Amino acid sequence: MSTNEKIRFDAIVVGAGLAGSAAAMVMARAGLNVALIERGRKPGGKNYFGGAIYTHAIQEVLPDFMERRPPFERPVTEAGFWFLSSDGGLTKMMTSGGKLANEPADAYMALRATFDLWWAEQAQKEGAFLIPKTTVTDFIRAEDGRVIGVITDRPDGELYAPVVIICEGVNNLLTQKLGLISHDLVPAHQALAFKQVLSLPMETINARFGLPDAQHGVAASVLGDISLGLPGMGFIYTNKTTISVGLGVMLETLIEYRLKPYEVLQRYLQHPAIAPLVEGGQLLEYGGHLIPEGGWREMPKLYTGGAMVAGDAASMVNALHWEGTNMAIIAGKVAGETAVVAHQRGDFSEQTLARYEEQLREGFILRDMKQYRNFSKFLDTHPQFMDVYPSFLNDALGNFFSAYGKPKRQLFKEIYGSLTGRRPLFKAVGDIISMGRAVLGW
Amino acid sequence: MFHALVAVKQVPDTTNIRIDPETGNLVREGVPAIMNPYDAHALAEAIRWKRQLGGKVTVVSMGPPNFVVTIREAIEMGADRGVLVSDRKFAGADTLATSYVLAETIQAIHEEDPIDVVFFGKQAIDGDTAQVGPGVAVRMGLPIVTYVVKIRELDLERRRIVAERKTERWTEVIELPLPALLTCEKEIAEIPFAPLPDLIRSLRYDPEMWTMSGPLEFDKGQVGVRGSPTIVFKMGTPPLPEAGEKIDAREVGVAEAVKQTFAKADAAGILDTVLGGAR
Numbered sequence: 074m075s076t077n078e079k080i081r082f083d084a085i086v087v088g089a090g091l092a093g094s095a096a097a098m099v100m101a102r103a104g105l106n107v108a109l110i111e112r113g114r115k116p117g118g119k120n121y122f123g124g125a126i127y128t129h130a131i132q133e134v135l136p137d138f139m140e141r142r143p144p145f146e147r148p149v150t151e152a153g154f155w156f157l158s159s160d161g162g163l164t165k166m167m168t169s170g171g172k173l174a175n176e177p178a179d180a181y182m183a184l185r186a187t188f189d190l191w192w193a194e195q196a197q198k199e200g201a202f203l204i205p206k207t208t209v210t211d212f213i214r215a216e217d218g219r220v221i222g223v224i225t226d227r228p229d230g231e232l233y234a235p236v237v238i239i240c241e242g243v244n245n246l247l248t249q250k251l252g253l254i255s256h257d258l259v260p261a262h263q264a265l266a267f268k269q270v271l272s273l274p275m276e277t278i279n280a281r282f283g284l285p286d287a288q289h290g291v292a293a294s295v296l297g298d299i300s301l302g303l304p305g306m307g308f309i310y311t312n313k314t315t316i317s318v319g320l321g322v323m324l325e326t327l328i329e330y331r332l333k334p335y336e337v338l339q340r341y342l343q344h345p346a347i348a349p350l351v352e353g354g355q356l357l358e359y360g361g362h363l364i365p366e367g368g369w370r371e372m373p374k375l376y377t378g379g380a381m382v383a384g385d386a387a388s389m390v391n392a393l394h395w396e397g398t399n400m401a402i403i404a405g406k407v408a409g410e411t412a413v414v415a416h417q418r419g420d421f422s423e424q425t426l427a428r429y430e431e432q433l434r435e436g437f438i439l440r441d442m443k444q445y446r447n448f449s450k451f452l453d454t455h456p457q458f459m460d461v462y463p464s465f466l467n468d469a470l471g472n473f474f475s476a477y478g479k480p481k482r483q484l485f486k487e488i489y490g491s492l493t494g495r496r497p498l499f500k501a502v503g504d505i506i507s508m509g510r511a512v513l514g515w
Numbered sequence: 516m517f518h519a520l521v522a523v524k525q526v527p528d529t530t531n532i533r534i535d536p537e538t539g540n541l542v543r544e545g546v547p548a549i550m551n552p553y554d555a556h557a558l559a560e561a562i563r564w565k566r567q568l569g570g571k572v573t574v575v576s577m578g579p580p581n582f583v584v585t586i587r588e589a590i591e592m593g594a595d596r597g598v599l600v601s602d603r604k605f606a607g608a609d610t611l612a613t614s615y616v617l618a619e620t621i622q623a624i625h626e627e628d629p630i631d632v633v634f635f636g637k638q639a640i641d642g643d644t645a646q647v648g649p650g651v652a653v654r655m656g657l658p659i660v661t662y663v664v665k666i667r668e669l670d671l672e673r674r675r676i677v678a679e680r681k682t683e684r685w686t687e688v689i690e691l692p693l694p695a696l697l698t699c700e701k702e703i704a705e706i707p708f709a710p711l712p713d714l715i716r717s718l719r720y721d722p723e724m725w726t727m728s729g730p731l732e733f734d735k736g737q738v739g740v741r742g743s744p745t746i747v748f749k750m751g752t753p754p755l756p757e758a759g760e761k762i763d764a765r766e767v768g769v770a771e772a773v774k775q776t777f778a779k780a781d782a783a784g785i786l787d788t789v790l791g792g793a794r
Contacts, residue, residue, distance in 0.1 A: 080715060204714065228710040 082108040082202070084412050085223055085234040087209045087247060089116035089193040091398050092384030092405035093240035095134050097193075097201035099409030105416060107201040108232055109193065110225065112208040117189025119242070121362035122398065123268065123308045123317060125149050125180045125292045126188065130399035134406050135195055139177050144187040146312035147290025148178030151282075155309070155346070157297035159460075162467030163346035167293070182290050182310045182317070184270070211250060212237070212380070219421065220251070220379030235421045236412045237380045240405060243363045245373070245386040253382060254373035260324040262367030262449070264305070264392065267334040268319020269342070271354025275314050281350050287313050294395065295320070297463030299341040303330065303456060307341055308395070309350070318342065318351060321364060321392075323453070334361060366392045369446035375433070376426040381408040391441055393448055393512070400438045407432045444514030451511035455504060461495045462504075517570030517671060519561035520621055521594070521634040522651070523554040525578055525585040526641040534752050550585045553636025553701060555592070560704035561634050562593040564669055571595040573624060577605060577616050583722055591709045591717035598624070602726040604739045610642075612742035614650025616733060622655055623731055625694070631671060633696040637662055648698035658691040664702045 084100050086093045089111035097109040113119040126145075131138045153167035172179060197203055213222035213231060222233035241247050243263070248254055275287050282291045295307030305322035320341055327334065342351055365371065365388040372388045375381060383389070384401035391397065411429040415421045433439045452458065468491040472484055492501060509515075527546040535542050550558075561572045574589040576582050577600040586597035600620050608616065621633060633655075635648030645661070652659035660678045667688065668677040676695055680687040681702075709717075727733055736742060760779070764772040780786045 080712065202718070204711075204718065207711065207714065225711055227708060227714065230711040232711070 080232050082106050082232065082234040083236075083416060084108070084409075085110065085232055085237045086201075086240060087223065087237065088112075088240040088242055088384075088386075089196070089203060089205075090120055090189060090240055090242060090384060090401065091192060092386075092401035092408075093238070094189070094193045094196040094201075095130075095402045095405030096238045096240065096383065096409035096412070097196040098134055098199050099406050100412055101196060101199035101201040103409075103413040103416075105413065107196075108204055108234065109196055109201045110204045110207050110209055110223070110232075111193070112206070114206055115190055116193035116203070116205075117186045120185040120189050121266075121268075121360050122185055123266070123310055123319065123395065124183065124185070124398070125310060125395070126183045127180050127396070127399040128177055129179065130402035134402060138195075141191075141195060143181075144183070144191050146182035146184065146310075146315075147284075147287055149173065149180040149182065149292040150178065150284075150289040151291045152180075153293060155293045155295045155297075156463035156466045157295060157299055157307075157344055157346055158464040158467035159298045160464075160467075161345035162464070162471060164463070164466045164470050165293075167291075180292065182292065182312050184312065184317075209241070209247060212247070215379075218378060220377070235379060236415055236426075238405070238408045238412065239380060239382045239386055240384045240401070241386045243365050243385040245382070248373050248382050248386050251377060251380060253375070253377060254371075258363070258365075259367070259371075260328055261453075262365065262371050262388075263324040264321040264364040264366045265324050265327060265334060265361055266319060266321035266364050267338055267359075267361030268308075268317055269338065269351075269354075269356055270312075270358035271316045271318065271351050272314060272357050273316060273351075273354045277353075278311050278314070278316065282311055284311065295341075295347075296459060297467075298344060298460065299337075299347075303332075303459060305459065306392075309347070315357060316351060316354060318347070319361075321366075323366070324363070335359070364392070364397065365390055366449050368392075368449050369442045372442065375430045376423065378423045378426070379421045381411065381426055381429050383408045389438060389442065391445055392452075393445065396441070400441075403436065404433060404438060407436070445512065446514060448511045451507060455507065457496060457504060458508070465492050465495055517565055517568040517669075518628060518630050519565060519570070519572045519632050519634060520624060520630045521554065521558045521561050521572060521574045521589070522617055522621070522647070523558060523574050523576050523585055523589055524551045524636075524639045525549070525576065525582045526551045526639055529640045534750075548581070548584065550588050551636050551639045551641075553638060553640070553699060555588075555636075555706055556701045556703050557634040557636050557697070557699035558589055558592055558594065559706045560666065560699060561632070562707075563704055564632075564666070565593070568669070568671065573598065573628075573630075575600065575617060575620055575624070577601070577608070577613060577620075579606075580724075586722040587717045587720055589717075590720045591714050592706070593709065593713055597720065597722035598725055599722045600725045602728075602738075604727050604735070607740035607743060608738065609743035609745035610644050610646035610650060611744060612738050614647045614654060615737045615742060617647065618651045618654035619731055619733060620725060621651060625655075629694070631693050632669070632676060633657065633694065635696065635698040637698045637700055645698065648696060652696040655696070657694055657696040659696045659698070660689050660691065661698045663697045663699045666697075666703070 083105035084107045086097045086109045089109050097107045101107045150173050151167055151169040156164040208226045209223045210226050211224040212220045215221045220237050224231055239247050290311040293309045299307045303326045305320055307320035310317040365385050367388050383404035389400040389404055408429050415425045469488045472488050525548050528549045531546050533542045565572050572594045573596045574594045575598045580601055582599055586599055638645035660680050662681045663678045664681045665679040674693045677690045762772045762775050780789045
């Protein structure tokens, strides 16, 4: 039943992920007729992360989010770093209480298949029109090149709107098609994250992680032996009755060393400090996803006439801080607000949509992205942070808290020796300085 | 103008289903619901003819309110109208009660807007009974062909349809007068990728809900548990068949292999069956 009438909306969002549904929510709330196009059967069906999700961003879009019963797993009440050494050692640097005791929590463990579905439902409740099972393949352009609609993979699949927000995720084919970035994905700038979701009884998880109940949870970044000394970081998250455990390794590294993700993951799960935590867990899920870790330098131009880009498609990820979901939500919101402004002005030109980037510059996203612009390169050139220092930390603390009946002066010498044996002092000092520079953006 | 009616059922995706080893029941939790695949292929065929001849396709389903999803999917595929017959009193229906409710519903639609062909899937993948289609045909007094793999001809002027029916050994070609009822195999048509306007219409579509309180009057004694004489005594998984025994004719010789095979069949008490097949 195809008609010749064009299908028109006030705005089109490509991708019902965290950025897309946030954008749709904001625009629908402002009264725009919004099409939210998702290629999966359901929102979240194609998405994957570690993971924990930060509430500050959700709250900015949806102040009463807790009353809408988000499908969170446990709150993050304990967070920090675990350093693994190759001889089975584990040093934990964890924090709990204080800010982590806030209610609602600053972050919650979640699974994307349920969370994204709920998030898109909130957009639908505001009036956004979700179109699933449909992939956007190209744009409809006006004579002046402005985007005025999208073409989908379905017969008679054209949709028209004066503004399109592209939240297509890491595989940003549409962003490339618009010429907002000049090249395809590069393995050097993509991390492949993979994980297992293991089912265990709630009480077992509580006991193994020292948690009083399911209203407490651990989120740990795991460094050291797990990634074979290669640039990569592991994670372990406690859900209600599952554990998400996995790691991210740069794609280029996996290719260069011919590593199979499941072998790396198996090795990680067999580490003497990790194995007892996951023992007996029933495998519910095994999956992986690319993470755009190219940072600031790999960000596309964020807007053009009639279109804006947000989330992973725009490389909005801060690898060190596990941030990405929050940036996606805030960027989606700001893009949505910009579309609303454009509608008020009746002007969807590049000049009007520039507001999107201006707003992002004032917030944390573009400031952080710029500050951390050297960080992924830093990890590439400083693999010692992945093996030397975690092992040293385990040795040093092991020595410090042991009594051998030796004078302490000798103990400190041994600790010092266990560092300089691995890395000369001047290089270690240099490493600390370059890490500081990479983080502070000097 | 062609008017096809397609009966569809929503079923758990049995490719993903488990049987609880203790209770013998299907574990439906977390199993996605889909349109019964045979129904989907029958619907695709109905829509193909509609596109060829002009006209419309009506879908009917009986089930709980969440079956709306399947009606919408039918609209997405190109159906024009959807009727969901839904009432708590219909719960627990077996094939007899189901065919009663569907026959009454389809008859009412037929009287209001004459139907040329009623399509069913050959069976539903959750029950595998293949009884509801024939049950409806009998109640409505329609000629029926089951296991249809192809419609050769559909002639609205001469009021006839020619269908190919698959049997185990051959294909039967059957001509019958319209209106007629067909139950279909998957081969009957490929499921096409729906055009965007149909998808959008389906997402906004609210099917007509027919209940015990109207627009039809159903006989209370013939619906739901009361109208269902079927009693399920026990459900379970059959034991896996044991691996067969191999007699290698290259080792023992053909004559000996045949002799041994018949001796085994005789010992197992199935010699008559084996010979019967050969007769």
